Amino acid sequence: MKLSTDSYKGVRDFYPRDKFLHDYIINTWSQVCESFGYESYNASILEPAELYKSKTSDEIVNEQTYTFEDRGGREVTLRPEMTPTVARMIAARQRELSFPLRWYSTPNCFRYERSQRGRLREFWQLNADICGIAHHDADVEVVLLAWKILTAFGATEADFEIRINDRRVFEHIFDEVGIDAGTRKSIMSLLDRRAKIDTFETELASLAGDKAKQLMQLLDTAASNPLLEDLRNRLVALGVTNIIIDTSIVRGFDYYTGMVFEVMDTAKENNRAIAGGGRYDNLLTLFDADPLPTVGFGMGDVTMKDFLEIHGLIPEYTSATDLMLCVLSDDATAFADALALKLRDTDVNVAVNYSYKKAGDQIKVADKKGIPFVICIGSKELEGDTVTIKHLGSGNQKEISTDAIADYIVTHEL
Amino acid sequence: MKLSTDSYKGVRDFYPRDKFLHDYIINTWSQVCESFGYESYNASILEPAELYKSKTSDEIVNEQTYTFEDRGGREVTLRPEMTPTVARMIAARQRELSFPLRWYSTPNCFRYERSQRGRLREFWQLNADICGIAHHDADVEVVLLAWKILTAFGATEADFEIRINDRRVFEHIFDEVGIDAGTRKSIMSLLDRRAKIDTFETELASLAGDKAKQLMQLLDTAASNPLLEDLRNRLVALGVTNIIIDTSIVRGFDYYTGMVFEVMDTAKENNRAIAGGGRYDNLLTLFDADPLPTVGFGMGDVTMKDFLEIHGLIPEYTSATDLMLCVLSDDATAFADALALKLRDTDVNVAVNYSYKKAGDQIKVADKKGIPFVICIGSKELEGDTVTIKHLGSGNQKEISTDAIADYIVTHEL
Numbered sequence: 107m108k109l110s111t112d113s114y115k116g117v118r119d120f121y122p123r124d125k126f127l128h129d130y131i132i133n134t135w136s137q138v139c140e141s142f143g144y145e146s147y148n149a150s151i152l153e154p155a156e157l158y159k160s161k162t163s164d165e166i167v168n169e170q171t172y173t174f175e176d177r178g179g180r181e182v183t184l185r186p187e188m189t190p191t192v193a194r195m196i197a198a199r200q201r202e203l204s205f206p207l208r209w210y211s212t213p214n215c216f217r218y219e220r221s222q223r224g225r226l227r228e229f230w231q232l233n234a235d236i237c238g239i240a241h242h243d244a245d246v247e248v249v250l251l252a253w254k255i256l257t258a259f260g261a262t263e264a265d266f267e268i269r270i271n272d273r274r275v276f277e278h279i280f281d282e283v284g285i286d287a288g289t290r291k292s293i294m295s296l297l298d299r300r301a302k303i304d305t306f307e308t309e310l311a312s313l314a315g316d317k318a319k320q321l322m323q324l325l326d327t328a329a330s331n332p333l334l335e336d337l338r339n340r341l342v343a344l345g346v347t348n349i350i351i352d353t354s355i356v357r358g359f360d361y362y363t364g365m366v367f368e369v370m371d372t373a374k375e376n377n378r379a380i381a382g383g384g385r386y387d388n389l390l391t392l393f394d395a396d397p398l399p400t401v402g403f404g405m406g407d408v409t410m411k412d413f414l415e416i417h418g419l420i421p422e423y424t425s426a427t428d429l430m431l432c433v434l435s436d437d438a439t440a441f442a443d444a445l446a447l448k449l450r451d452t453d454v455n456v457a458v459n460y461s462y463k464k465a466g467d468q469i470k471v472a473d474k475k476g477i478p479f480v481i482c483i484g485s486k487e488l489e490g491d492t493v494t495i496k497h498l499g500s501g502n503q504k505e506i507s508t509d510a511i512a513d514y515i516v517t518h519e520l
Numbered sequence: 521m522k523l524s525t526d527s528y529k530g531v532r533d534f535y536p537r538d539k540f541l542h543d544y545i546i547n548t549w550s551q552v553c554e555s556f557g558y559e560s561y562n563a564s565i566l567e568p569a570e571l572y573k574s575k576t577s578d579e580i581v582n583e584q585t586y587t588f589e590d591r592g593g594r595e596v597t598l599r600p601e602m603t604p605t606v607a608r609m610i611a612a613r614q615r616e617l618s619f620p621l622r623w624y625s626t627p628n629c630f631r632y633e634r635s636q637r638g639r640l641r642e643f644w645q646l647n648a649d650i651c652g653i654a655h656h657d658a659d660v661e662v663v664l665l666a667w668k669i670l671t672a673f674g675a676t677e678a679d680f681e682i683r684i685n686d687r688r689v690f691e692h693i694f695d696e697v698g699i700d701a702g703t704r705k706s707i708m709s710l711l712d713r714r715a716k717i718d719t720f721e722t723e724l725a726s727l728a729g730d731k732a733k734q735l736m737q738l739l740d741t742a743a744s745n746p747l748l749e750d751l752r753n754r755l756v757a758l759g760v761t762n763i764i765i766d767t768s769i770v771r772g773f774d775y776y777t778g779m780v781f782e783v784m785d786t787a788k789e790n791n792r793a794i795a796g797g798g799r800y801d802n803l804l805t806l807f808d809a810d811p812l813p814t815v816g817f818g819m820g821d822v823t824m825k826d827f828l829e830i831h832g833l834i835p836e837y838t839s840a841t842d843l844m845l846c847v848l849s850d851d852a853t854a855f856a857d858a859l860a861l862k863l864r865d866t867d868v869n870v871a872v873n874y875s876y877k878k879a880g881d882q883i884k885v886a887d888k889k890g891i892p893f894v895i896c897i898g899s900k901e902l903e904g905d906t907v908t909i910k911h912l913g914s915g916n917q918k919e920i921s922t923d924a925i926a927d928y929i930v931t932h933e934l
Contacts, residue, residue, distance in 0.1 A: 108808040109570060111612035114596060117564030119609050122623070125560045141864040143841040143871020145889075146539045150531030150642045151565065152630070156523060172596075174588035177632045182528060182586075195533050198525035204888045206875060209536070216566070218591045228564045243853060243874040250857075254864075344857055394522040427557040439657060443664075443758060450555040450668075457557020460657040461620060474618045475559070 116219075116227030123423050128230070130421055131407050131414075132212050135232040138255045139210040142247070144234055147209050149191045151216070155181035157190045160392060170217040184216040188233040189361070189389070189402070196237060197393035205238025205398075226408055235402030242333075244401045245365040245385060246340045252369055252381050252403055253346045259410075260419045266380065269352035270338065270367040273384070275331050276356075279324040283317050293321075298356035328353040337365065361386040365401065373416045380413050381405035425476035428515050429495075431458045432468035434484035442483045445508055452512040473498050479515055530633075530641030537837050542644070544835055545821050545828075546626050549646040552669045553624040556661070558648055561623050563605045565630070569595035571604045574806060584631040598630035602647040603775070603803065603816070610651060611807035619652025619812075640822055649816030656747075658815045659779040659799060660754045666783055666795050666817055667760045673824075674833045680794065683766035684752065684781040687798070689745050690770075693738045697731050707735075712770035742767040751779065775800040779815065787830045794827050795819035839890035842929055843909075845872045846882035848898035856897045859922055866926040887912050893929055 113119050120128055136146065155173050158166070172184040185191055188211060196203065214230050234251060236244045249268060256266055276297075280290050292313050300306050311318045328334075329351040341349050357366045366384030371377060383403020390398045414420050429449065431442045439460070446456040457477065459468045465482045472480045481493045495511060496503040497518055506514055527533050534542055550560065569587050586598040599605060602625060610617065628644050648665060650658045663682060670680055690711075694704050706727050714720050725732045742748075743765040755763050771780045780798030785791060797817025804812045828834050843863065845856045853874070860870040871891065873882045879896045886894045895907045909925060910917040911932055920928055 109574070109608070109806045110568070111608050111807050111809075112568075113608075114564060114566045114568055115594070117566050119564075119612075120562040121609065121613070122559035122561055125562055128562070129560070140840040141867075141869050142860075143844070143869060143891075145536035145840065146543070147536055148534040148539055148542070150528060150533075151628075152528045152531050152642065154524070154526075154528055160523070169591075172588075172590065174586075176586065177583075180529070194523070194525050194527075195535065198533075199535070204885045206871075206873060206885075208871060214565075228566060239874045241874055241876075243872075246857070247872070247874075250861075340854070340857075343854065344861060392523050393525050395525075426554040426559065430557070440754070440757065443660070443754075446556075447664075447758060453555075455555045455557060457620075457622060458657075458661070459620060460653045460655055460661075462655075471618045471620075477557075 114227075118226065118228070126423050127411065127420065128407065131410050132230065134258050135212055135255060135405065136210070138251065138258045139232070139234050142208065142251050142254075144208040144210040144236075144251075147192070147195065147211050148213060149185075149195060149211075151184050151214065152182050153185050153191060153194075155183040157194060158183055158186065166217065170219050172216050172218055185213065186215055186217050188213050188215065188231060188404070189386075192233065192235055192402075193389040194393065196398065197390045197395040200390070200395050200398070206244070207237040208235070209237070210234040223412070230407040232405040233402065235400055237398050237400045239401070240387070240399035242337060242340075242365075244399070245337055246344075248383060248401045248403055249337070249341055249349070249367055250344055250346060252367070252383070252405070253341075253348075255381075255405065256369065259414060261413075261417060263348040265372060265417045266413075267348045267350055267370050267372055268341075268346065268367055269350050269355050269370060270334060270365060271351070271353055271355040272331065272333050272337075272365050273362050274364055275328045275333065275353065276325075279321065279328065282324060283314075283321050285314065285317065285321070289313055294356050297325075297354055300354045325353050333365075357382055357384055361389055363387045367403070369405075371413050371416070373413075376412055376416050378409070380409045423476055425478070426455055427457050427475065427477045428455045429457070429479040429481065429511070430468070430472040430475075430477045431456060432465055432472070432480055432482045433458060433460060433462065434465060434482055436462065437485065438483045438488055441488055445483070448508075449511060454512050454515055469496075469498070479518075481511070528641075532640065532642070540837050541825065541834065542821065545824050546644065548672050549626055549669060549819065550624070552665065552672045553646070553648050556622065556665050556668075558622040558624040558650075558665075561606070561609065561625050562627060563599075563609060563625075565598050565628065566596050567599050567605060567608075569597040571608060572597055572600065584633050586630050586632055599627065600629055600631050602627050602629065602645065602818070603800075606647065606649055606816075607803040608807065610812065611804045611809040614804070614809050614812070620658070621651040622649070623651070624648040637826070644821040646819040647816065649814055651812050651814045653815070654801070654813035656751060656754075656779075658813070659751055660758075662797060662815045662817055663751070663755055663763070663781055664758055664760060666781075666797075666819070667755075667762075669795075669819065670783065673828060675827075675831060677762040679786060679831050680827075681762045681764055681784050681786055682755075682760065682781055683764050683769050683784060684748060684779060685765070685767055685769040686745070686747050686751075686779050687776050688778055689742050689747065689767065690739075693735065693742065696738060697728075697735050699728065699731065699735070703727055708770050711739075711768055714768045739767050747779075771796055771798055775803055777801045781817070783819075785827050785830065787827075790826055790830050792823070794823045837890055839892070840869055841871050841889070841891045842869045843871070843893040843895065843925070844882070844886040844889075844891045845870060846879055846886070846894055846896045847872060847874060847876060848879060848896055850876060851899065852897045852902055855902055859897070862922075863925060868926050868929055883910075883912070893932075895925070 166186050171186050176182050211233050314321050334351045338349050362384040364385030368379040369381035371380050385401045387399045433442045442458050446458050449456045469480050481495050487493050492505045494505050572581050585600050590596050625647050728735050748765045752763050776798040778799030782793040783795035785794050799815045801813045847856045856872050860872050863870045883894050895909050901907050906919045908919050
């Protein structure tokens with residue numbers, strides 16, 4: 107019976123060139139987070155299913171999680187998001203950890219959903235959180251961090267914009283208009299879909315009745331709220347000019363309690379959020395732990411890759427291998443092995459080609475793999491003190507002593 | 521209701537210091553593999569369940585996999601090992617890939633088993649494979665690579681030994697003694713358990729009858745087999761002196777067809793394999809693809825960490841954050857934010873402490889996190905042109921201009 111070579115539906119195989127781009131995304135996220143003093147953490151993708159039942163959105167838990175019973179009868183979920191895990195880990199050691207705490211991770215997460223552009227069943231997601239700061243300072247920092255990450259990928263401020271809002275502004279308006287608690291949630295959900303639907307006004311009227319008009323007036327003027335203006339002004343002072351107060355930003359998760367924000371791609375063909383987050387000060391209370399003011403955000407690898415493609419920001423592939431030694435006859439193998447071992451100790455990454463094919467065929471393999479330099483080793487090289495190194499990109503070649511190879515490669519690449 | 525802060529049983533939370541050590545293991549694996557010209561790849565942990573049903577050992581498939589039905593009725597397995605995945609990926613693109621192919625990955629794998637020392641339900645595993653070389657050269661390279669990885673962790677040759685064998689030696693002996701195909705598998709399995717059981721001789725007698733004595737004589741003299749001697753001699757010539765021919769090495773998986781090896785910890789309290797692999801030339805035939813000669817090995821993070829601990833090779837923790845700016849009053853925040861932003865552009869990783877606590881309390885936080893340098897920013901700093909930078913390890917401190925901070929940190933760390 108023939109086995110299929112297809113991967114499971116909705117997930118990806120990362121061949122070396124895919125892996126290169128994926129690593130580029132993960133490493134850029136990590137480097138910028140570390141430049142802001144964020145520490146890296148991780149956890150297993152397997153979590154007890156109950157972790158998601160109270161705070162993750164109902165749609166995700168009921169329709170989109172991978173949840174199953176293990177062989178011991180325990181209900182397990184493949185994490186659909188990282189926030190419940192980070193809350194669990196902090197709650198477990200709240201007394202030992204020192205605050206402010208800055209943590210980031212780049213986990214893979216799983217959602218059972220129909221595959222479509224920007225959505226896969228397995229995706230990687232940057233999660234960055236600062237905990238222990240109730241002050242606006244932390245809101246400023248997290249938005250700045252998201253902005254700095256986009257610019258680290260080479261994006262300009264024309265490529266994206268940051269839209270900010272504050273959950274407390276809604277609550278204040280709801281209080282003023284007199285909307286009851288149950289209806290608030292439905293209105294928030296409707297506001298979240300505002301840009302995507304045509305029936306916004308009729309749906310709002312059916313929820314808010316004769317209060318709809320006043321509600322919209324207050325929401326439309328909320329942009330001049332002092333909370334949001336202070337946040338925007340501080341970011342502008344730090345050089346973030348593509349920031350917009352947008353009172354239609356809600357964010358789906360129930361756990362947000364203050365500032366919320368989304369980073370939007372400005373490209374017309376990809377007009378959607380590429381990152382989002384906000385303040386959630388109550389998350390630890392699930393674990394009976396002391397409340398902990400927290401601001402954080404997430405950014406996915408699939409949407410990030412789409413963003414980089416649309417804006418021409420995909421980096422050129424470069425092989426991690428510097429040099430291929432092409433062995434031309436089996437009496438040259440020991441020489442090539444010993445030379446490779448010596449070069450590796452001087453930080454040159456060396457592959458040896460043991461196919462014993464013709465020099466031209468071996469060089470073609472190096473070229474196809476993107477390996478920049480080749481040296482052929484045959485009887486001539488065994489007898490003399492020198493080898494000929496060739497740079498495949500330029501066609502340059504030079505006869506040099508084996509001691510000079512490492513320097514030649516470093517210099518040539520400059 | 522209070523939620524538990526425990527992780528799922530048998531998996532690990534990686535707090536920043538755990539993550540540091542985990543990254544050290546993964547990065548050391550990766551760097552040495554790349555120095556040998558291996559390219560990084562990856563795939564999803566989710567695989568179609570049928571991928572494991574023919575080649576992975578029965579014990580793993582029937583008792584140890586995490587296998588479940590997804591919401592669409594597909595049977596999915598969390599990969600228990602990486603070899604079937606790499607075979608699937610190569611088979612899918614065999615015509616496009618160029619050989620010899622060197623691939624490595626550091627995936628997490630899952631086995632449902634009782635947690636014990638060195639065994640967890642989720643573990644990370646280095647997988648390195650060279651494909652397309654039927655010649656002994658590839659066997660030599662893979663053993664050399666495993667050896668080089670151990671030495672890159674700081675291990676000496678007294679800390680471990682490499683035991684090699686060859687499946688073809690068994691087959692040759694079985695032919696000579698006249699053991700039928702069905703019994704061969706049982707004898708191989710018995711040989712695999714040889715060192716762990718007291719009943720070896722009686723079990724062998726019940727399987728091989730009056731051929732047992734001749735079989736053992738041939739196995740015991742197999743150490744002088746020319747195949748194995750050539751392999752050992754070539755490795756010795758490359759500097760690998762801790763290599764032993766051991767005809768009791770079998771390796772559990774059915775897919776090996778030639779050389780097999782194990783890296784053993786020599787510490788008495790941890791006398792077990794920390795890596796193992798061999799040649800498997802038939803794996804792609806499952807996919808109806810052309811046979812592809814392949815040699816590879818695996819090495820797990822849990823056993824690796826135990827090995828490092830036993831031999832005193834755990835690296836000291838160092839924070840990725842270089843500097844904490846301690847803000848002493850809220851009029852100093854904008855200054856601290858702007859300074860942090862400037863320093864990050866010169867590759868200094870800077871955390872800002874927004875707690876507004878006393879300087880001493882903020883410095884304690886930096887110290888606890890392992891951040892080496894602190895600068896306090898208060899009204900004095902706002903007025904002058906200089907700040908005082910302090911190195912917490914030595915107690916050294918110096919008043920310098922803000923432009924000199926990056927240099928001071930780099931120089932001080934030398």
